[in-house]
Amino acid sequence: MNYFKDSAHLFRFFFLFVVAFVVFLVVRHFVVPKSFGEYGHYRGAAIAEIAARPARFAGHETCETCHADVLETKKAGKHANVNCGACHGPLANHAADPSIQPAKLDTAVLCIRCHAASAAKPKGFPQVDAGQHSGGLACETCHQPHSPAIQTGDTK
Amino acid sequence: MNIDRRHFLVMLPAAAIAWKYVLAGTPEASPNYAMTDHWWSMLIDIPKCIGCGNCVRACAAENDVPNGHFRTWVERYHVTDWDMTNPEVISPDGGKEGFPAVQEDAGKYFFVPKLCNHCADSPCTQVCPVGATFITPDGVVLVDQTYCLGCGYCVQACPYGCRYIHPEKKVADKCTLCYHRITKGLTTACCESCPTGARQLADLKDPNDPIHAFLKTHHVQVLKPQMATGAKVFYNELDGAVR
Numbered sequence: 001m002n003y004f005k006d007s008a009h010l011f012r013f014f015f016l017f018v019v020a021f022v023v024f025l026v027v028r029h030f031v032v033p034k035s036f037g038e039y040g041h042y043r044g045a046a047i048a049e050i051a052a053r054p055a056r057f058a059g060h061e062t063c064e065t066c067h068a069d070v071l072e073t074k075k076a077g078k079h080a081n082v083n084c085g086a087c088h089g090p091l092a093n094h095a096a097d098p099s100i101q102p103a104k105l106d107t108a109v110l111c112i113r114c115h116a117a118s119a120a121k122p123k124g125f126p127q128v129d130a131g132q133h134s135g136g137l138a139c140e141t142c143h144q145p146h147s148p149a150i151q152t153g154d155t156k
Numbered sequence: 157m158n159i160d161r162r163h164f165l166v167m168l169p170a171a172a173i174a175w176k177y178v179l180a181g182t183p184e185a186s187p188n189y190a191m192t193d194h195w196w197s198m199l200i201d202i203p204k205c206i207g208c209g210n211c212v213r214a215c216a217a218e219n220d221v222p223n224g225h226f227r228t229w230v231e232r233y234h235v236t237d238w239d240m241t242n243p244e245v246i247s248p249d250g251g252k253e254g255f256p257a258v259q260e261d262a263g264k265y266f267f268v269p270k271l272c273n274h275c276a277d278s279p280c281t282q283v284c285p286v287g288a289t290f291i292t293p294d295g296v297v298l299v300d301q302t303y304c305l306g307c308g309y310c311v312q313a314c315p316y317g318c319r320y321i322h323p324e325k326k327v328a329d330k331c332t333l334c335y336h337r338i339t340k341g342l343t344t345a346c347c348e349s350c351p352t353g354a355r356q357l358a359d360l361k362d363p364n365d366p367i368h369a370f371l372k373t374h375h376v377q378v379l380k381p382q383m384a385t386g387a388k389v390f391y392n393e394l395d396g397a398v399r
Contacts, residue, residue, distance in 0.1 A: 042290035046300035047191075053336035056218045057348050079351075086210055086349040090217045114208045114351055118257040120232055120265035121206045125352070 056090035063088075063095070070146055077147030078126075087145065107139040189339045194294040195361040196333055197388035198347070199370060200269055202395075204354035207232055207267040211346035211355060212252045218334065218345035225320045226250040227331040228271035228346055235397045236263040243397040268391070268398055269355060271346070272297060272318040272331035273379060276386030280310035280319060289328065295360075295388060296333045304328050315383050333357075360388070 038044025060083040064071045067084075074080050085091070087110055094100045117127040128134075134141070142150050159167075207230055215221055215228045230251030234244040248255065251267075258265060274297050281289050281297060288303035289310055299310075304327035311319045311328060322329040334344035342348070343357045358367035370376070370392070377394045378387035391398075 036287070039293055040290055041287040043287070043300050043303055046290075046298065046303070047292050047335075049302075050298055050300075050332060050335050051339040055334075055337050055340065055342060057214065057337075057342075057345050059337075059342045059348060081353055082351045083348050085214065085345075086351045089349075090214070090345075113210070113254055114206055116254070116257060118207075118255065119260040120234075120255060120258050120267070122203055125206050 054092065056092050057085045058090075058092040058095035060084045063091075066098070073144070073146040077149055079146060079148060107145060111139040111143075111145070188341065191293040193361060194338075194359050195388075196274065196295045196338060197358045197360050197367070197390065198271070198274075198333070198344075199356045199358050199367055199376075199390050199392065201354045201356070201392045202266055202268065203393055204352045205230070205267040205269055206352055206354075207251060207255045208351065209251045209254045210349045210351060211269055212250050214345040214349035215331075216252070218337075219332070221329075222323050225323070225329070227318075227329070228269060230255075231268045231270060232265065233268060233395065233397060234258075234263050234265055235395060240397055264395075266395060268394075269346075270316065270318070270379075271389060272314075272333070273316055273385065273387035273389045274331075274333055276388060278385060279313040279315060279383075283309040283313040285309065292335075296335050296338075297330070298332055298335060299328050299330055301325060301327045301329070315380050315385065316387075358390075 033043045033045065035044035035046075036042070039047070063084040070084075074082075087105060088102060091102050094102050112130055115127055117129045121127055139145075144151065209230060211228055212226065212230060215226075219227060221227050228250075229247055231245050231247045232251070232255050234246075236243075246255070255267075274291075274295060276291070276295065278291060278297050281291055284290075285307065286303060286305055288300045288305070289297065290300070291297050301322075306321055306326045306328065308321055308328070311321060319328055319330045321327065334342070334346075337344060338357065344355075347355045347357045356367070359365050360367065367390075371390065374392050376390045376392050378390060379394075379398070380387070
């Protein structure tokens, strides 16, 4: 019993420690987000928040539900695997509300972005020196962008 | 049910392990998307890239990437046979508006699109002091921008230079592999707008994904394999000069 004779100061210290620990637990409960640690050392709810952002590019499957005719034209030509968004840009707003008309495209800029001649490009890729190739004529005078091979006879 | 002390003691550790999952709760129910069914990656076919910059523009349009910063960019390499270890690399404005034309010369030219490698063992997530960046159960490295302090440790840690501090939000920003698109069944903005199919989103957990056949039959590498980051962006026919 002698050992515990003058232990009052130790109990006081122990009591303070317990109070501080309880305060820590309470603060931690309110400060740490609920989903923290759900999947790992991070806020699990962040995944769903990032996933919830709306998309700007509608995706070619969405375009094709209305523009099936363009899909048919494309399938036959060299641009079969070029998705709509590659030239037309992000048009999710047009897909959601078709009354929003997308801006008219400028083939003088668009075609050249991919098809301007440069030795850096893969050899098999069709490239032209625009000035020599067309003599200043717009690309769509001869090539329909959805099926670019030059058509004989009736062209739209 | 009668349980004697021996069986009770045997079941204790199992119960302790199970309790962890009881506390974690069940993951959020998502109608069409289960995180555990996917392990996302990307395939980049160098011989197909024409350096048009469509991916860079699409990424900026989809993700509001600030000017002068890039979540993806394209580099043009010029490797000469007299100095193969020091290639000339250019990336004007990230290749956003394409590249200046060149004439045929003795060197070899090719384009290398770059983006976050979504490493399985990423250095960037390991250095974050607050748990603001992480790899999701489906293999995408993301930033929780409401939690990020903007200290920039991760920007320095990334061996591929794929992160930046957003000039307005002052927090770390990076490629999300269009997480808001791939969880809805769409492909990424860069893959969607790549005209030659040089970039393809791939799901390594999907047994029907064409990536498996491709990896078996092509010479595919990752960037900086010596860093053991578990990079998941695969490059077909990557030149040894690329760093």
